[in-house]
Amino acid sequence: MSLNDRDALAVLHAVIDPADGNGLIGRFYARWFSFEASPRDLFPPDMAAQRATFAHALNWVYGELVDQRAEEPVAFLAQLGRDHRKYGVLPEHYDTLRQALYTTLRDEVAEAWTDAVGAAAEQSLNLITGVMRGAAEAELSPAWWDGTVVEHLRVSRDLAVVRLQLDQPMPYHPGQYVNVAVPQCPRRWRYLTPAIPSDDTGAVEFHVRAVSGGLVSNAIVNETQSDDRWRLSNPHGGLHVDRDGGDVLMVAGSTGLAPLRSIIMDLTRWGENPRVHLFFGGRYPCELYDLPTLWQVAANNPWLSVTPVSERNGDPAWAADYPDVTPPRGLHLRQTGKLMDVVTRYGGWGDRQILISGGPEMVRVTKAALMAKGAPPERIQHDPLYR
Numbered sequence: 001m002s003l004n005d006r007d008a009l010a011v012l013h014a015v016i017d018p019a020d021g022n023g024l025i026g027r028f029y030a031r032w033f034s035f036e037a038s039p040r041d042l043f044p045p046d047m048a049a050q051r052a053t054f055a056h057a058l059n060w061v062y063g064e065l066v067d068q069r070a071e072e073p074v075a076f077l078a079q080l081g082r083d084h085r086k087y088g089v090l091p092e093h094y095d096t097l098r099q100a101l102y103t104t105l106r107d108e109v110a111e112a113w114t115d116a117v118g119a120a121a122e123q124s125l126n127l128i129t130g131v132m133r134g135a136a137e138a139e140l141s142p143a144w145w146d147g148t149v150v151e152h153l154r155v156s157r158d159l160a161v162v163r164l165q166l167d168q169p170m171p172y173h174p175g176q177y178v179n180v181a182v183p184q185c186p187r188r189w190r191y192l193t194p195a196i197p198s199d200d201t202g203a204v205e206f207h208v209r210a211v212s213g214g215l216v217s218n219a220i221v222n223e224t225q226s227d228d229r230w231r232l233s234n235p236h237g238g239l240h241v242d243r244d245g246g247d248v249l250m251v252a253g254s255t256g257l258a259p260l261r262s263i264i265m266d267l268t269r270w271g272e273n274p275r276v277h278l279f280f281g282g283r284y285p286c287e288l289y290d291l292p293t294l295w296q297v298a299a300n301n302p303w304l305s306v307t308p309v310s311e312r313n314g315d316p317a318w319a320a321d322y323p324d325v326t327p328p329r330g331l332h333l334r335q336t337g338k339l340m341d342v343v344t345r346y347g348g349w350g351d352r353q354i355l356i357s358g359g360p361e362m363v364r365v366t367k368a369a370l371m372a373k374g375a376p377p378e379r380i381q382h383d384p385l386y387r
């Protein structure tokens with residue numbers, strides 16, 4: 001059985017550079033699209049990010065096969081296959097992909113290609129494509145959920161709240177994120193996180209921040225119109241609060257608030273909960289766009305406290321164009337500084353369940369600062385930092 005031939009698998013693993021420094025993946029895609037043109041139309045025009053993602057995934061799968069660990073890669077590939085349904089992948093695409101990848105690997109391995117390596121390539125590619133295709137065919141849930149934009153609120157210069165009515169309700173756990181494609185940027189899927197728990201009537205809300213130079217986020221914030229049709233897919237992620245797991249610290253940077261807000265809203269279903277302390281941060285006070293809602297929730301739920309944090313003490317001139325978010329009397333005063341500094345000023349939070357959500361840099365530095373203060377890493381949760 002060639003999948004037990006670790007040496008042969010190692011030859012294949014060695015030529016799949018996770019950073020695709022040898023251009024193998026580029027050559028594979030070119031060959032695949034020359035065999036069959038239709039898969040090319042499923043990808044966005046620029047495939048640089050996809051080449052890197054594919055190289056990374058393939059390298060990881062082959063590394064696991066070399067180490068004779070099948071369980072995790074099979075689970076990963078099955079999930080990938082189910083998720084790939086939303087791209088419009090057809091069963092025959094797997095056949096042409098397998099042929100193109102086999103031939104590209106054979107060319108790359110060159111003189112080191114033996115019958116044993118050929119057999120390992122054939123069986124591993126059968127496994128990869130077979131698991132993805134089989135899981136996709138066996139999945140009964142919808143491949144995607146379409147919905148119509150019913151509200152687009154520009155809550156600050158770079159921030160928008162977008163509400164949609166889905167054609168049918170989408171089940172997800174509070175705190176999970178989904179893949180989204182918007183009409184302004186076809187085929188460019190991005191992860192966004194519902195800011196409310198799954199709703200039986202199909203209502204869903206997203207909070208989006210336009211990142212500098214970002215294609216899709218700027219299109220959403222600046223160009224979304226009522227009646228736009230969005231496509232959503234694949235709830236993922238495991239951010240959660242264990243209601244029996246002790247008190248909770250939540251740290252949200254900008255629209256990183258979305259999953260934490262969804263979890264908090266879900267917790268309001270119970271009268272008694274662990275204490276939850278939420279730090280919500282932005283650059284300017286005016287960017288703390290959701291404070292009125294958070295304060296309303298806190299006013300009715302004594303287990304929740306909210307500390308607003310802004311890096312700058314005052315607002316820029318453009319703030320006048322957007323809603324005022326000055327705090328009502330009697331609630332936590334706004335703190336000034338970087339989130340990680342303000343949060344750790346209160347202590348190490350080592351006894352808490354800790355949930356951090358925001359841009360990749362903010363999550364990384366906040367996590368490091370909390371760990372430096374003694375917070376155990378196993379008590380800290382955050383989403384993957386990149387897709």
Ligand SMILES: Cc1cc2nc3c(=O)[nH]c(=O)nc-3n(C[C@H](O)[C@H](O)[C@H](O)COP(=O)(O)OP(=O)(O)OC[C@H]3O[C@@H](n4cnc5c(N)ncnc54)[C@H](O)[C@@H]3O)c2cc1C
Nearest residue numbers: 190191192193207208209211213214215216217255359383
């Ligand atoms: C699990 C998860 C959940 C997410 N949920 C949300 C959400 O609810 N709301 C939301 O607004 N965004 C969310 N994002 C980020 C979102 O998916 C996009 O990455 C982001 O909107 C940028 O896409 P873009 O097309 O505008 O940028 P691209 O055109 O893909 O990238 C342009 C530039 O922006 C940089 N960049 C990409 N993402 C970020 C980022 N998050 N912060 C800073 N710089 C970045 C890139 O490195 C690149 O230099 C989430 C990301 C992940 C991984």
Ligand code: HEM
Nearest residue numbers: 039042043044050053054057083087089093094097128189
């Ligand atoms: C049947 C053939 C396949 C087709 C048509 C296909 C198509 C696509 C498309 C259109 C995307 C989205 C690209 C983007 O958003 O920029 C994608 C993403 C991705 N593909 Fe494939 N793919 C196929 C098989 C595979 C296989 C065999 C693997 C790896 C073993 C793989 C791994 C990935 C990964 C890791 C991503 C990024 C994560 C995601 O968006 O789901 N694909 N693929």
